[in-house]
Amino acid sequence: MKFDYDRTYFDPKETLECGQVFRFFPFENGYLVLSKDKACRIYADEKKTYVECGDGDGEYFYNYFDLSRDYKTIVDEAKSFNIPFLSHAAEVGKGIRLLNQNEEETVISFVVSQNNNIPRIKGILSRICEGLGERKEFLGKTFYTFPSSARIAEKEREYYRALGAGYRDIFIKETAARLARDGVENLKKLDGDDLKKELLTFKGIGEKVADCIRLFGFKKCDSFPVDTWVERIYKEDFGGTLTDRKKIGKYFVSLFGEYSGYVQQYLFFAKRENL
């Protein structure tokens, strides 16, 4: 099946390239996007963005791309802070949408992300899926599903080392083991503060990764992950003087409240794309 949406507030490149997701690839005139065990094709013309997926997956991807939310309000709200760089970032990134990603896939993905670059993160996750996921086809193209936590936990750390995960090998295995043992449902029940506390008890999950997981995997929008790019934005574009990343994050959340996650994405995208 296929559906379309006004491109103004839903742009494929902006949504996929703003650092929230790693399993997507150039495909024809757009992208192939993989989530959990599903795939879709996404592309755009001047006016509209199109999503093509399996007949039973329309609702899944409508929700995945967060299409029931009004992003005009969010962009206007971001601009209303009257911060020049933010107003600019919200304008050039107004086609960004915060995805509703699978929780367990998000946890593992951001454990892999620490002290790492995006192309390499994508490669490691691809190889995990190729090795442990289920082989499927979509539009004549082979893809692999994201494996269950139990499946990931079965392998020894050396397996992930051989995939190029480096010292994160043990974090991947142990995090998956705990997710498989405890179940993700328990995490879903927690409120934002308790969720973060719980995430911080996982080895390999610190402040920044916990913020990414609670934002991208659990839609806690009062999150402002601070990585090297955000630290740069804070210093160069906000004239900030704090050096502690935790304090920088608190500062931004106190400023942007429930819009923090969206604002963070606009800023990150604009900075990284040098727009």
Place this chain on the structure above:
DNA sequence: GCCCAGGCCTTTC
């Protein structure tokens, strides 16, 4: 060879 990447853990003070 260098420095950096959506950082975190352990040790030490």
Place this chain on the structure above:
DNA sequence: GAAAGGCATGGG
């Protein structure tokens, strides 16, 4: 509680 060192790997 803060600061410093170590950590795997690949891209630029």
